[in-house]
Amino acid sequence: MSKKLEVKTIVLKKTIKEQDASVIIEDKKTSLFKKLLKKPKREDVHVHSLNLYYECMLTVSGKYIAxxxxxxxxxxxxxxxxxxxxxxxxxxxxxxxxxxxxxxxxxxxxxxxxxxxxxxVFIEEENELVFDHHGTETKFPYKINSKTIENYPQRLLEENLSNVKKPETTHDAAVEKLKAFLKKPMDPDVRKLTEEFVLKEIAEVYVPVFEARLIGPNKKIGLLRIDAVRNKIL
Structure with missing residues (x-):
């Protein structure tokens, strides 16, 4: 890594409670087991468990100069x-x-x-990449400000440690992908090349997600996930 930075930890606030998530799950639970456009009866689908997870989105930002x-x-x-x-x-x-x-x-x-x-030629490229907790590049659909984030993120994560999903990709790997993204292919006939990569920020943003484990007809298992920030089924 070009420069060691302190990793920022951010936890987004929920906008819905567990009771709200339960209502949504009861309303949508049969849709997971739809077959040939036909849904099972509501009483044939049971909610086995409902848990709140904190899933990490890893963001890296930097600048490439050549x-x-x-x-x-x-x-x-x-x-x-x-x-x-x-x-x-x-x-x-x-x-x-x-x-x-x-x-x-x-x-x-x-x-x-x-x-x-x-x-x-003088080049200056600056940008940010975002990865979900599986390490897949994605968009960042959330607003970050004092109203949308928890005041004590580390404490909250420690209290829910078993339900925290850390990033599966390393910080170094994410930074290398950002470097490759910013550094465009150059002509072969280049001389007196001086280049620099400046790492500006690494942040772990934890998104609260309600996840329901459902049991349907013939004991089939399904997962229904709700983004607790955007109140949206994932």
């Missing part, structure tokens, strides 16, 4: 009677035309000159 020279061709137009141009110590002839091009060229049309030059 400074280098690269070869480039710049084409300019010159008058029809110009055969070459002199630029510094270089002499650049006009672009040759094929027989077909000459046949369709309008009299006194412009000639083209290709200048083989070098460009001095």
């Amino acid at each position: 400074d280098y020279y690269r070869k480039a061709t710049h084409t300019i137009s010159v008058d029809s009677n110009v055969q070459e141009i002199v630029f510094g110590d270089g002499v650049f002839p006009i672009r040759s035309k094929s027989t077909l091009q000459k046949a369709f060229t309008v009299a006194r049309s412009k000639n083209k000159v290709d200048l083989q030059l070098e460009e001095h």
Whole structure:
């Protein structure tokens, strides 16, 4: 990792209670066992357990900076009677035309000159990547402010340690993916390359999720998950 940072720990506040989740689950539980567009009877589906989990979303943000020279061709137009141009110590002839091009060229049309030059390039790319607790890249749909986060995140996680789902990817692996995302492919003819990666922030954002284990017809098992922040079935 380019730079060691203290990892921020954030826990989002629930917007629904367990009783609210139970009502939603009772209403939606038969949909998990629908077969050929037919749902089982409500009494044939039982809620075995309902637990609140805190699932980690890992966010990494940073900036990639590069400074280098690269070869480039710049084409300019010159008058029809110009055969070459002199630029510094270089002499650049006009672009040759094929027989077909000459046949369709309008009299006194412009000639083209290709200048083989070098460009001095400076790149600065800044962005953020977000991973769910399985390590899959995803979007971050939540707002982070004083009203949406818990005041004592570490204490809350420690009190619910058995129900905390830590990230399955490492911080270093997430940072390497961010580096690869920010660093665009370069031309092979590059010289005097200086580059730097600045890691700005690593954060573990824990999302409260109600998860119900359901038992349906023929003892089939189903899971119904509710995002307790957005009040949304996952």
